[in-house]
Amino acid sequence: MHSLEPELRSLHAEGVIDDATAARALVRDRGQVFSLHTELRVTLYAGVLLVMAGVGIVLARNLERIGPIAIVLAVALVAVACAIPAVRAKLAGRALTVTSDYLLLLAVLLGSANLAYAERQFTLLGPWWSWHLLLLAVVHAAVAYAFGSPLVLAASLTALAGWFGVGGTLGDALQFSYTSPELGARALVCAAVIAAWRYVDRRTRPDTRFSDVFDHFATNLAFWGTITWCLEWPWLAAGLPLLAALSYASVLRGLNAGREAFLVYGVGYAAIGLCAAVLPRIHGITPSLGFALVVVSVAAATLWQLRRRLRAPVP
């Protein structure tokens, strides 16, 4: 165990840091105040993950034994029970704690699983089943706004992306099939919708906590869509300029807001997109690898320089 107390005292004595900063830092360094917030989040996330995995198997395996109506009712009941702490906090005018936030997420996910199960069993909307995802996105968004939960908003945006037919990973966007450009277009439209939603949210609620969630979703979806366009001609003609514009916007956002993640997005996705666009058109392994090496080297140098310009201090 190391202690930084001598260094902190020295900084305080020289007047580099004020009394309050020094006191806070010393208390934390000595362990006089110790937060279990991280451990709590990990535990709660693991709990939600395990329960959802278990419920998924229950829904798949125990249909005959229990019956679909009973399953739907039981899961709905558990979902409502999970939402109680959040409802109580809301009624008392308190902000959500980390616990009630995760329980609310569990409630929402149970609701989703229940809806999926009910749709499978009863085909409530028949051939219009895919609209359930939009319905879920709307319901989750309503819950997120009612309780001020960024976690539930993430679930809502995921459902929205699912309704647009966009998977949750870059690998989904990079699938080499004839539907790729269309998939890219859908991802871009979805990103535009989320960006518009963010704009309205920001305008109507200046103290919103949702902007970060919107930003991450919109940025990733936009880049995935653009990279998908970079794979095929003639979409490439639009994909490359769009990639440049998005990278510029992302880096600008990172520099202005002091957010390192957006610098990484801007530089990283630009490198991936450039390689995706150019490498299939270079013949021979050595020139291909040489081009990739140049791109990687330039990306690393650019990211390093940009990170140095961030407001958040680094050594």
Place this chain on the structure above:
Amino acid sequence: MSRWRPTPAEERWLEVVSALGAALPRDALVTRTGGWRSTGLLARVALFVLGFVAAALLFGILGLGNRINLLVAGLIAVLVAEWLTVRKRLHASGIEEGLGVAGFLLIGAWITTLIPPGADLLGAPPHTLVLVAAAGAAGFRRLNSLVTTCAAILFVHWVGSTTVAHSLDQAIGRGVTALALGCALAALALALGARAFRRPSHDRMLDWLVITLPIAAYAQHATWNFVAGGIVDVAAPSGRLATSVLLLALGTALLVAGLRRRRHAPLLGFMGCVACLAVELRLNTALATETWLVLCGLAALFTGVALARYLRQPRNGLTSAALTDRDDPLDLLQTAGAALLAQRTAQDLSSPEPTFTPGGGRFGGGGASGSY
């Protein structure tokens, strides 16, 4: 002042800059940090990947077919990393770490080509040990706890594959030797963690061992069980008992040390041990998988709720509240995790297989699936 890496004093000042963040005036400590330059966590990860990929690409350009190119590419990567360190004074900035680690591994891979085919050390191929040594050397050179931890995990894996370990396993249960070694190394790291180190990076190396070794060694042990063709009835009862006792003893020690020292690493290691014990419970009982999952999940949720309520008001300095509102990479992970959970549910909706289909419809509107 060293040209090759920060002195312990400089590294401590670097740690102060990192801990105080925006509370510290920019460039206030440039002289005390020896002019060493670093970067943030996300950029460091990205730069590490880019450096590693660059070294791999270099090897590809030189030619995959010739063994000597492993050495040439490795030396070039290491030299570039050293140049970045000495000339540009980069420390823990990712790029020189990625290049350095990849360089050491390429050199290690070249050394393995010199080993005669069929050579063995204690009944296991020595190639892995060479790579362990290369990764360990790179980790110590770069003071990188992730790389030293990977080397330690690989070492435990190698020990588990030796004939000595197999002989012991026959007596005490399959995979228990490697698990015992992993737990012993974690316990040793825990004990060493009580000492006052000058370099914060040495503390971090021990912390990572404490967090990862029990769960990594157990994962190897669990793989043994699955590979051998069953989940429940593979390990001998004595092996199962030894596993449970080891995890229980280590977990208890980690919990006590974590609470006493007020350190996150032992507590996270304790949580890993609890997760392993939960898997053992599944292996040793006839619980249905879904029952086990739901019970474990509920136990985790109840524990979380109880802990949060108990520590709502700080008790003896312990609190469940966040101590800082600084930008936390865990927030990004949390958002990604929530999206991942939601995506699984959304996937259920994306490919319905109704038990009866009144309309017989396959695909409706919304453009939802990406395939027609």
